[in-house]
Amino acid sequence: MGLSKTIWTNPTEYLRNQQPENPVLFFAPQVVQATARRFLDGFPGLVTYAVKSNPSEEVVENLMAAGVKGFDCASPFEIDLIRRLDPDTAIHYHNPVRSRPEIAHAVARNVTSWSVDSRSELAKLIELVPFEGCEISVRFKLPVSGAAYNFGAKFGATAELAADLLKTVAEAGFIPSITFHPGTQCTDPEAWASYIREAALIAAKAGVKIARLNVGGGFPNNRVGGEKVDLEAIFQTIDRVATESFGADRPQLVCEPGRGLCGDAYAVAAKVKSVRDDAHIFLNDGIYGSMFEFSQIGIINRIDVLDPRGHRRMGAIQGRVVFGPTCDSVDRLPGEVPLPADVSEGDYVIIQGMGAYSTVTNSRFNGFGELACVTVLSLKL
Numbered sequence: 129m130g131l132s133k134t135i136w137t138n139p140t141e142y143l144r145n146q147q148p149e150n151p152v153l154f155f156a157p158q159v160v161q162a163t164a165r166r167f168l169d170g171f172p173g174l175v176t177y178a179v180k181s182n183p184s185e186e187v188v189e190n191l192m193a194a195g196v197k198g199f200d201c202a203s204p205f206e207i208d209l210i211r212r213l214d215p216d217t218a219i220h221y222h223n224p225v226r227s228r229p230e231i232a233h234a235v236a237r238n239v240t241s242w243s244v245d246s247r248s249e250l251a252k253l254i255e256l257v258p259f260e261g262c263e264i265s266v267r268f269k270l271p272v273s274g275a276a277y278n279f280g281a282k283f284g285a286t287a288e289l290a291a292d293l294l295k296t297v298a299e300a301g302f303i304p305s306i307t308f309h310p311g312t313q314c315t316d317p318e319a320w321a322s323y324i325r326e327a328a329l330i331a332a333k334a335g336v337k338i339a340r341l342n343v344g345g346g347f348p349n350n351r352v353g354g355e356k357v358d359l360e361a362i363f364q365t366i367d368r369v370a371t372e373s374f375g376a377d378r379p380q381l382v383c384e385p386g387r388g389l390c391g392d393a394y395a396v397a398a399k400v401k402s403v404r405d406d407a408h409i410f411l412n413d414g415i416y417g418s419m420f421e422f423s424q425i426g427i428i429n430r431i432d433v434l435d436p437r438g439h440r441r442m443g444a445i446q447g448r449v450v451f452g453p454t455c456d457s458v459d460r461l462p463g464e465v466p467l468p469a470d471v472s473e474g475d476y477v478i479i480q481g482m483g484a485y486s487t488v489t490n491s492r493f494n495g496f497g498e499l500a501c502v503t504v505l506s507l508k509l
């Protein structure tokens with residue numbers, strides 16, 4: 129990604145002045161810092177950031193500046209990134225399947241929190257990780273509810289296996305903890321509540337007092353125009369149900385939001401390459417670019433269209449078929465995208481809430497994907 133040295137007032141000012149031919153991601157540091165403060169003030173425990181959702185250094189550095197003191201890493205690359213920016217911060221290695229060299233890499237970089245969801249991977253950790261002061265969190269899953277995307281399809285032990293693993297973790301001398309992930313873009317606080325209740329049953333079944341309960345990520349960002357996500361309602365439910373379920377044995381709480389922290393700090397501007405025969409819209413960004421996730425969990429409908437002079441298109445909103453720039457027919461935004469009727473070639477389509485799973489999943493397929501990143505004071509047009 130190209131980095132602009134200049135800080136612009138907002139996307140409109142940049143687009144009007146620069147007329148970019150390639151798609152642009154606009155980043156507002158103030159938004160990521162304000163969101164971090166919302167988590168730090170509201171969440172009843174330690175806030176860590178799931179680096180995979182947006183590993184840009186500008187995001188990580190702003191989160192550190194705002195006071196975020198822990199990072200959930202999925203790979204040696206992410207561990208090295210965090211260690212370079214802060215040699216002492218807490219790193220949780222919560223990808224539950226790792227090769228032996230990956231485990232050794234993390235041990236050498238003083239990673240002391242791990243997650244696990246299987247006997248084979250736990251055996252590797254017991255063999256390769258010194259247990260003193262080291263935490264292993266057993267990850268379990270429930271049938272999903274409330275989330276846009278089911279993470280349990282890949283990771284998470286059943287309750288029964290989780291109790292077994294937890295016992296083994298404690299017997300091996302590690303600090304025993306439990307973790308789960310309710311699924312990404314989860315808007316229903318009850319999803320966390322049912323996981324927390326089940327975690328207490330698992331600990332009781334194992335006869336193990338857990339040190340910490342990591343309630344995962346999944347915190348939503350604003351994807352639906354006119355609706356604001358209610359993070360505080362989720363925080364309050366987590367706090368209340370943790371006390372109800374664990375009583376005097378209530379563990380310390382940890383969360384590891386990715387999307388919830390970075391999602392609303394970015395907007396993308398994609399240029400209209402063509403309105404083909406007055407029907408289909410072709411953008412210079414799409415499913416193989418920053419919009420990969422739309423194919424998984426649906427579009428964000430917080431959309432504005434600016435003409436090349438930076439004036440907002442005000443036509444009646446119509447559903448349109450929208451394609452990305454590649455020659456692959458998969459490269460179509462799902463469903464019909466609400467756009468003003470007067471959208472024209474050369475316009476910019478600006479979509480808010482694009483901070484998570486966008487910079488990292490952008491590919492160079494067909495020679496596209498030259499995505500610029502520009503810092504702005506505000507994302508308001």
Ligand SMILES: *Cc1c(COP(=O)(O)O)cnc(C)c1O
Pocket residue numbers: 178180181200222223309311312313344345346347384385386387388484
């Ligand atoms: C991806 C992931 C997260 C972050 O998920 P979001 O939905 O972006 O909050 C947190 N923890 C783990 C273990 C993950 O794999």
